Amino acid sequence: MRYLYTFLLMFGFWLLLSGKFDLFHLTLGVISSLLVSWMSSDLLFIDSSKKGRLIEVWRLILYIPWILKEILLSTLHVTWLALHPAMKEKIAPRIVNFKTRLQSDAARVTLANSITLTPGTITVRIEGDVFTVHALSDKVASGLPGEMEERIARIFTEERP
Amino acid sequence: MIWQIDIMILTLIVICGVFAISVKDLLGAAVVFGAYSFLMCLLWTEMGAVDVAFTEAAVGAGVSTVLFFAAVHRSSRQVKARVSGRLLYKWLGLVASGLMGGVLFYASTDFPDWADPASPASSHLSPHFITQTLTETSVPNIVTSVLADYRGFDTMFETAVVLTAGLAVLIILRLGGCRTAGPVREKSAAIQTAYKDSIIRFVTRMVVPFMQLFALYVIAHGHHSPGGGFQGGVILGASFILLAISYDLKMALNRINEKAALLLANTGVLIYAGIGFLCMLLGANFLDYSILHRILPATDEIAARSHAMLGVEIGVALTVMVIVMVIYNNIVSNGTYEKGL
Amino acid sequence: MSNFFIATGVVLCLFMLLALYRTIFGPTIIDRMMGANIIGTKTTVLLIIIGTIYGRVDMFVDIALAYAMLNFIVTIAASRYFAHHKNIRAEGYGVLHYTPTKEADK
Amino acid sequence: MINTLTITLMIAGLFFFFATTVGVLRFPDFYTRMHAAGKGDTLSSLLILVGLAIYNLHHISAGNILVTIKILFILMFIFLASPTATHAIIDAGYESGIKPWGKESNREGQDDLAD
Numbered sequence: 001m002r003y004l005y006t007f008l009l010m011f012g013f014w015l016l017l018s019g020k021f022d023l024f025h026l027t028l029g030v031i032s033s034l035l036v037s038w039m040s041s042d043l044l045f046i047d048s049s050k051k052g053r054l055i056e057v058w059r060l061i062l063y064i065p066w067i068l069k070e071i072l073l074s075t076l077h078v079t080w081l082a083l084h085p086a087m088k089e090k091i092a093p094r095i096v097n098f099k100t101r102l103q104s105d106a107a108r109v110t111l112a113n114s115i116t117l118t119p120g121t122i123t124v125r126i127e128g129d130v131f132t133v134h135a136l137s138d139k140v141a142s143g144l145p146g147e148m149e150e151r152i153a154r155i156f157t158e159e160r161p
Numbered sequence: 162m163i164w165q166i167d168i169m170i171l172t173l174i175v176i177c178g179v180f181a182i183s184v185k186d187l188l189g190a191a192v193v194f195g196a197y198s199f200l201m202c203l204l205w206t207e208m209g210a211v212d213v214a215f216t217e218a219a220v221g222a223g224v225s226t227v228l229f230f231a232a233v234h235r236s237s238r239q240v241k242a243r244v245s246g247r248l249l250y251k252w253l254g255l256v257a258s259g260l261m262g263g264v265l266f267y268a269s270t271d272f273p274d275w276a277d278p279a280s281p282a283s284s285h286l287s288p289h290f291i292t293q294t295l296t297e298t299s300v301p302n303i304v305t306s307v308l309a310d311y312r313g314f315d316t317m318f319e320t321a322v323v324l325t326a327g328l329a330v331l332i333i334l335r336l337g338g339c340r341t342a343g344p345v346r347e348k349s350a351a352i353q354t355a356y357k358d359s360i361i362r363f364v365t366r367m368v369v370p371f372m373q374l375f376a377l378y379v380i381a382h383g384h385h386s387p388g389g390g391f392q393g394g395v396i397l398g399a400s401f402i403l404l405a406i407s408y409d410l411k412m413a414l415n416r417i418n419e420k421a422a423l424l425l426a427n428t429g430v431l432i433y434a435g436i437g438f439l440c441m442l443l444g445a446n447f448l449d450y451s452i453l454h455r456i457l458p459a460t461d462e463i464a465a466r467s468h469a470m471l472g473v474e475i476g477v478a479l480t481v482m483v484i485v486m487v488i489y490n491n492i493v494s495n496g497t498y499e500k501g502l
Numbered sequence: 503m504s505n506f507f508i509a510t511g512v513v514l515c516l517f518m519l520l521a522l523y524r525t526i527f528g529p530t531i532i533d534r535m536m537g538a539n540i541i542g543t544k545t546t547v548l549l550i551i552i553g554t555i556y557g558r559v560d561m562f563v564d565i566a567l568a569y570a571m572l573n574f575i576v577t578i579a580a581s582r583y584f585a586h587h588k589n590i591r592a593e594g595y596g597v598l599h600y601t602p603t604k605e606a607d608k
Numbered sequence: 609m610i611n612t613l614t615i616t617l618m619i620a621g622l623f624f625f626f627a628t629t630v631g632v633l634r635f636p637d638f639y640t641r642m643h644a645a646g647k648g649d650t651l652s653s654l655l656i657l658v659g660l661a662i663y664n665l666h667h668i669s670a671g672n673i674l675v676t677i678k679i680l681f682i683l684m685f686i687f688l689a690s691p692t693a694t695h696a697i698i699d700a701g702y703e704s705g706i707k708p709w710g711k712e713s714n715r716e717g718q719d720d721l722a723d
Contacts, residue, residue: 010374016681017378019674025381032377036370039416043366075624075651078644082631093640093708109363116691117650122642123695124702126359134639134698134708163555165508166548169515173522180526188583192534195576196525199538199545202569206562207552215565222542223572227579234583361578364692368685372571379564387561396568403575406582503611503663510618510656517622520629524641532638532701536645539693540632543649543686544625547656550679554660560671563678570682574689581696584703 002045006037009044059155060110066151067114074119081136095124096133100149107156114148162208162275170207174200187238191229198222208275211387212304215379219395224485227402231493298466300384308389309470313448317433320477324430327484334496365407372400380478384467390477397478398485410490410498419490419498422483429480433473507555511548518544535580542573614663621655624648637709638701646694650686657683 010033018025081087102108112123112131120136177197184190198221205214273280290303290311300306308316376396383389405413417425437448445452450469451462460468494500518541525537546569553562628648635641661679664672 006370010370013371013374014378016674016677017375018382019671020382020385028381032374032381035377036373039373040370044370071647071651071654075628075647078631078647079624079627082627082634082644087634088636091635091640093637095708105359105363109360112360112695113688113691116646116694120643122639122646122698123360125695125699132702134642136640136643163508163511163552166511166515166552169512173515173518176519176522176526184526186531188531188580189528189534192531192538192580193525196522196538196541199542199569199573202565203545203548203552206549206565209556211561211565215568218565218569218572222569223575226576230579230583234586238587360692360695364688365578367688368571368574375567375571379568386564388564392568396571399572399575403578406575406579506615506618510622513622514625517625517629520633524632530638530701532697532704533641535697535700536632536638536642539697540629540645540649543653543690546682546686547653550657550660550682554663559660559664559679560675563675563682567678567682567685570685570689574685574693577693578696581693581700584700587704 003037003041006041006044007033010036056106056156063151063155067117070114070118074117077119077136090137092137094135094138096135097130098133099129100131101129102149102153102156104156107152110155111149111152114152118148166207167204170200170204174204185239187233188230191226191233194229195222195226198226212302212389212392215387215392216395219392219399223399224395224402224489227399227406228489228492231489234493235495297463298470299463300467300470302384302386304387305383305389305470305474306466309383309473310448310450310466313437313473316473316477317430317437317448320430320433320480323484324426324480327426327487330488330491331496334491361407365403369400369404372403373397376400376478380474381471383474384470390474391481393474394478394481395485397482398489401482401486402489405490405493410494410500413486413490414498417483417486419487422487426480426483426487429476429478429483432476432479436469436472436476504555507551511551511555514544514548514551535577538580539573539577542569542576546570546573610662610666614659617655617659617662621652621659624655625652628652639698639708642694642698642701646691650690653686653690654683657686 011029014029014033015021018029081090084090100108100111102111108126112126115121115123115131115133120140122134124132124134126132174197177193177200181190181193181197184193198217202214202217202222205211205217273282277283290307294303294306295301298306298310300310376393378393379388379396380390380393383393401413401416404416436450436453439456440449440452441447443452443455450466452465453469454460454462454465457465457468490498521537521540521544523537525534525541528534546566549562549566549569550559553559553566556562625648628644631644631648632641635644657679661676661683664676664679666672
């Protein structure tokens, strides 16, 4: 089953890349997609039995505007700090640990990358359930994980504990 | 050529070049050299040499930097300070290299201007390529047709050189005899096992299939856009290297083990030479593809050349992909295939 | 419009010079990696700007894509090096406590 | 109209790139520099590339739309890869035992588990 999914995804990607729709190039595309789905179909979809992937993708797309806003805020924050003459008084970097309740890899990676992209925080590592985060100041450190984990838990439909 | 950007990039490149030599920390030098390659590729694109830029991006900026890291990983990171020579010799060396540089600089004034239509290089052969390629081979990208058809002999031996390089790495690193009993057969841990750095692994998993498809696209569309067998092969090999880096070597070796890899590498060269011999068997010159229209269905002489070029590109891609992988796997594990980066 | 793109390219190069300072003078190897990563991302952007100036973005966009991918591989490879070697500076293996006041790395 | 939009986006991108590069030079240790590098890089590339993608739609044709999609694909890739690269570099630094810069008062409470 996952071969089929990978093949369809890859062929769609090929059509976007190629932009040539004559028979010869389409045949090459089919061959290439088959090759890739033979070589690495176990990478994209790990358990092919899982349902509701499309809904997750759709919710992820809806998540993008919010994260874009966060990136903008975060860069403004860093910009303000970087150009501030007394920058060293403004920042108080520290390392924070917190536990997450997200289970799946996809959700955790989304959370980690979102944390990296939001103001004043970078994910350093994930060990077991514990996220290690470097924060620029106490204020942002106390706000973790906060609203973001809620949102991501809703995307990946993980029930609350 | 856009001279404003040109000057800026050149300045950056010279700075990078000087410091890539003078940095004493070898890992740091590798990083600076990577930046140098990135900028070099930018310079090629900016001068309009798109295919060269693609090769530089794939080989120089991508794979060779990774190979440097692998080599530093297996050897030492420090430069041995060597106290050598008298001061006189150092001065002599400086004077000699300064003179040589001066002579080269003086000679560079004799070069024709950039893209000068009256220069010897572009007054004899180039007009033929530029005006006739499309009618003779029906391939819009002139560089591809020059490399794979007009100068096909050259490219065939380049592929052979790549194969030889891979074999040389194998021979040198295995001098003490094969340290493992044949190719690794044990499975690596399952993909979904929770690792410590699950972020990198997850992103790798998502990225690698797209990378492989992109590489295949580059190979298949060498006729129409920059790229071709060599660049696509390197990107394919790089995707396996990425797997080997972020998981472990066994992950990559489970997909293509050493035996299969070397078989594929030789098959690549064989495809290239085989197409050449096929032409001979049909009664034409070696690598004269136009004769192939007799056995390829539904083609005339021009289309046969185009299709044969695609076959040749696939051969090149196979060899290059596998050799890049073999070189990385051997350098990073010192020839034992046990632990990667 | 073309002049604006050229100016953008030149300004980008100037800022890359700033990032290059970190790449060259460190002080730690990780600062160099950071600088190289910035340069890599910005060359991707610059490639597309050059493509726009020439009016042939369709040719340059493939290279830029390959570039972004390979930049990613290089960064991952460089960072994985430290999973095996904990030495952050070239001299004095095992220097663990790094103080930012020590700037010299020559 | 399209030109104004492109120019605005690209100048904003350049500004953020400049500011964060200054941050990369000025911040006291590499963790804080990484904040500047990772975020500024992502956003400034994003803005400039979106500007170019919009400019590319000047003459609407099938080829141009495909090119725009490809630029957006590069964007998506940067979006995915840039935070990951940031994380990889900062993890490498943490692994090799660099202590983060901080005022003395913050040094103690580093290992508290706030869940």
